[in-house]
Structure formats: C-alpha cells, structure tokens
Amino acid sequence: MIIVLNKGIEQKLLRNVTKVLRTNGFSYSILKGAKYVLIPVIGDFTTEDVGRFRALPGVKKVLRISDPYYFVTKEYREHTVVDIGDGVRFGEGFTVIAGPCSVESEESIMTIASFLSEQGVRVLRGGTFKLRSSPYSFQGMGIEGLRLLRAVAQKFGMKTVSEISDIRTLDRFLEYVDIVQIGARNMQNYALLKELSKTNKPVMIKRSPAATIEEFLLSAEYLLNGGNEQIILCERGVRSFDSVFRNDINMAAIPHYKHLSHLPVIVDPSHGVGVSRYIPAVAESAVTLGADGVMIEIHNDPPAALSDGFQALVPEEFSRMYRRINRLVAFRNEADDE
Ligand code: PEP
C-alpha cells in the first residue's frame, strides 16, 4: 500500500504515521515529492489496516496495491474442476444446466426433465424456496419441491441445483441437491456463505444485481476461505437504467473472471436478459467468451408457468439452441487445439 500525505504535513503527524507503521511491523520508506510525501509500505495488509491508516491525522489517502482476495485467484490455484459425480464436471468442456424457474408440480417437472435428459442435459435446475419481490407471488413448493426435484432427477440420471434462501433449511439442501445455488439476493448473506463454506457441497454463487465484480469475487472468497473449494461463479447481470432487458448482462466479465480466477464460470442469460427471444443468442455467445457453461430456464407451457414464464424457452427453442451450443463447443475445442 502507499500512504499519501500532503507535503506540508506537520512533523509530529508524520512521526505518528511512521510510529504506527513500526508498531504494526510494516517496513516502509519515505519519498518527498513536490506536492506530496509518499510512504510505500511493504507487508501483509488487511482491509482494517488500510482503514486504520486512512483515519490517521494528516493522511490524504491510502492506495491499496494488492487485491483484497486471494483464494479465488490464480495465485492460489491455476484451475479448478468442480466434480459433481457421474461425469458431470464444471471447468472442463461446457456444461448446460436447465429446468423451470420453479418446481411447480410432479407432472410439469417430470415432463421438462424427461425432455432435457433426451436432449443430453445432465443437470436439472428448479427453484423450491423462491425469493419473490412480491409476497403475493408464488413462493415455491419448499421441501416438497426439493423431494420432487431429486426424485425426478434420479429417474433420469440427472444432477440437481436449487436455490437456498434460509440457513435453517441447510441440512435439507445438503440432503436433496447436488449443487446449492446462492441466488443474487443472497450473494451478500455472509452468514449463509459462512455456513456453506464449512461444507464440501458444490455451491453455485450468482452475482448480485448491485454488486461490483470485486464484491462478487469477495463473496466467493468467503466460501473458499472457510474451506469449501467446490465453487462455481455465475454471472447473471446487474440492474441498469434501461428497461428493455431484465438486467444488463455483463458478458465481458466472463473472460475477466477466467483470467483472474481458477473457478468455473457459468452464465445465466435467462435472468440476465429476461426476454426469451434473445436468450439463445446470448447463451451461444457464452461459449465463445470462454464460459464453462450456462443455466437456462425452460418450460413446457410458459404462459401457465407460476414464475418467470416470459423468459422460459419452449422445448423447440431449447433444442435448437442446444444443438448450436454443441457445435460451437466443438469449434471452440478445435480452436483451442491450434
Ligand atoms: C434463479 O436462478 O432462480 C434466480 C432467482 O435468479 P437470480 O438469483 O439471479 O435472480
């Protein structure tokens, strides 16, 4: 970090800054410029250290050089493959997760899962404890939804993903799902992140609509720092001032996450775009941008869906997109071999 002081700082304030540096065991030097006095400091800083120096009298600003995270970065590890079992892996090839926004009934989840497994999709999603903006909207089937999701997935040899909303249901999620989803609204639920960090259950964490990339990666850092390294990042866009799309999906963030982090990265164009017509194009672009997969909402009868019907693909749309994704993945593999 570099501590910046005004050139005219009183000697006693400067002495105080250096005294605090010494008592905390940091090594430093003092550079006197035309306008400022700069103190480059070497050491292992916490956010609290930076805050402490910012608060010292006479300090103009403190520039932090190092990133605030470590375990999510390639400095810690080059590459992570999250292995869900039975050949389902994130971080190797391209993995498609698909399913309805919510598990609605045995019949509908059965119809959708049967179609998806015929297509070759191995991971079934389905919301069970829904975080809805309105208390009057469908809230999900709860534990019964988790049971249905698992029973149907087992029938078709699929893995499951569902979003946890409440720490008190953690044991049920550990029992019923293969990947626990931390939804956008809970990305900053640090108590939930800490509990999940103590498990070895694969976790897919979504970016909050108001989170910077740094805040998103710091949330993933909570999971890794607590000991869980089975983490998948999911970009789903952020809220913008425009109303054409549900969110503004940050596609350039994909190569950025891949550059910076060893974790698998998937994209959720369903919530990111929110308009079914454009979802296949965005999902397909995720392949060329280097993502490790996508998560897509699909429904056999979107107008009858209990949540997010307007963004659900119908089976024919899904098939077409899925064929194109597979072709693009083959092309990507060829290009990578060159
Ligand atoms: C979801 O995937 O079901 C969902 C609610 O998405 P998000 O948390 O990204 O809004």
Ligand code: MN
């Ligand atoms: Mn949804």
